[in-house]
Amino acid sequence: MSGPSDYQPTNPVMKWIERRLPIFGLVHSSFVAYPTPRNLNYWWTFGAILSLMLGVQVLTGVILAMHFTPNADLAFKSVEQIMRDVNYGWLMRYMHASGASMFFLAVYIHMFRGLYYGSYKEPREILWILGVIIYLLMMATGFLGYALPWGQMSFWGATVITNLFSAIPYFGESIVTLLWGGYSVGNPTLNRFFSLHYLLPFVIAGVVVLHVWALHVAGQNNPTGVEPKTEKDTVPFTPHATIKDLFGTCCFLLLFAWFIFYMPNYLMEADNYIPANPGVTPAHIVPEWYYLPFYAMLRSIPNKLAGVVVMFSAILILAFLPWLDTAKTRSSRYRPLAKQFFWIFVVVGVLLGYLGAQPPEGIYVIAGRILTFCYFAYFLIVLPLLSRIEKPRPVPNSIAEDVLAKTGSKSTPMVSTVIALVVAGGLFAGSAQNARAEEQDAPPSQKWSFSGPFGSYDRGALQRGLKVYKEVCSACHGLSYIAFRNLADPGGPGYSPAQAAAFASEYKIKDGPNDQGEMFERPGRPADYFPSPFPNEPAARVANGGALPPDLSLITKARSYERGFPKFIFDFFTQFQEQGPNYVDAILQGFEDKPPAGVTIPDGSYYNKYFPGHAIKMPKPLNDGQVTFDDGSPATVAQYAKDVTTFLMWTAEPHMEARKQLGLQVFVFLIVFTGLMYFTKKKVWAEAH
């Protein structure tokens, strides 16, 4: 804040400190007495939400770094160990991974709010530019962090994004080599990405301090865009803004908790549960959702350098916004044309995001080009032109006048929200047909005991599934992230530690070298992991006609299928997350002796209705009567498939029951607390209105 504070603490200790370091005065003038416009709406609470999200990301990130190993051979495994073995490790990782998405969601809302209410206009240009810098740093941090789990999407995302720099004339290739620290993305790349991913959040925090400083010099903008003139226009930051921000934050936490506890993998790519493989690119490679609009722009330009330039310009152009829009009226509330174009721009952004997730072919490319043009036209044509031709409506004389006028007529609060919902609804409806036309043999949705908010594993199914795995699947497929001790873990198949130890002792585990320097075999112990059927990948390929039988530990999370545009929205609310199990179950039951007419299957492959391309190298693994269950369950392929899939869902997500139980407690608390906050906020603001 500007100038020395007149704040005087009464406590002698605080007085002593204050004379030497006026920190209490600084806090008091910035966050207690600071005058905040009384008419701020809830879009303004996203500043506080963003501060919280930065804190959450730093805290969970520092903790994850305590358990993570930044080495190309160990990174993927160490992330899995965090998920499985570290106390609440799954919570830390899911908080961090969904936290990134929540951070971007909040920052987009924050940016659109600034855009709508003209928060970038004089005297807040530097405030706005600092925001653009924070956004750029966030994008870099998000990208670096996404590479760290070293899954397929991590690896190929890192490859594609670093290759953007190869578009630079003359120096491109050298710059890319410099970024990689090698001839390709590899261990040195992972190491530096980890280091930088740890560094950048603190740089962000530094720029945030500047951002808040600049904000407190210029003062907050407000929905009218009229600067506060008298004391009537403002209220003290504490308790008014603090309590309102906290209430907004609580509501946001409800959404965040929904992701963490119930939909943790909703925004993640299934391919990233496959360890990085430098020899195979995933069929459909997409960045995280928050980069999609820019990714769509990159792909719609048919020239490498031009594409990269357009993509980066799309972000950098934001920094010039204060000089592109020269209209005197700040708030779009009083700008009838600007308001409409703003919403068109929002739709353009959302559509670009949608296109970014589609394959770059046919109509999508043309639409991408049109929308890229619209994006730039908004900044370069519409805004400069509007400043000259638009006739704004009269703005109120003061904030107080506006507030008083509001309380008189209960006019539609947040017309904008309604418009946004209508637009979104139209979008779903429009693309519904599109998605339906594309739909082909999607695996049928099964009924799973573990689905939904109260889902839990069927113990019987887990035990039967383990038997099917042991007697059938384990001949070719490893289960390398599961230790025998896990069979006695809570939320698992429900064996006792003694039973798990007995189960382990049936296995021969290779150990050594002993004091003669030789490897030897010994009976398994609870701490041992399920042994792999083949000594290494080449041996596995030789034994399986060139195909590598995948490790099954994560298979139900590493496989998925498209749900289509309208469906995936509903999935979020119905908590549908069972694409993986549905797929695995369908594959196991999808074998047909004779391919349908017109389909030829190469030698050594088998026809499977649900396998992409239908030609699978695995012969039909399960037949009726192959495994006998002790509990009298039917010895049918359908039963085997269901049980082994349930078992493999547990191996992929062993703490699911703990997650959903904790989720329930968190939700009960958050709903009660949000209610309390609502009434507290109402009481605090009662006198202000």
Next chain:
Amino acid sequence: MIVTTEYSAEHPTRRDFLFVATGCAAAVGGVATLWPFVSQMNPDASTIAAGAPIEVDLKPIAEGQDIKVFWRGKPIYIMNRTKKQIDEARSVPVSSLPDPESDQARVKEGHDQWLVVIGICTHLGCIPIAYEGNYDGFFCPCHGSQYDSSGRIRQGPAPANLAVPPYQFVSDSKIQIG
């Protein structure tokens, strides 16, 4: 946010109750949220599983020799003591020791020649060297603590005897530590 005016301090109002309730809920939520962040620092499940008991074959250790094995990341000295060492350890009056404990209490009955101790100095965690120092036992090079042939502290800054880990004889020539 707890706002108390002079009046309300004496007569609690509905508003005060609301503020107190909200503040309490915030405190409870904050503390509960802290727990996972602290708990994650504890040993993880694989570390705990790796700390399972180990078996050690004593056959290769001749009289007057010792080996060092690791259990839970700690060095364990297994010493096959000579007659002289045992006699020395047992002839000292227990009451004269800084940490009084008889040699018999530190070994397993019937296996008196076997001393099994955690080889970590009780002063500040360095590893004492076997067969050094004035007591035919252990000498810690860091700060000069000296232990006798029963691993008991005799001289120097260490406050306690070398700890005996949990172990038992599986057979005459095999022990299980842990």
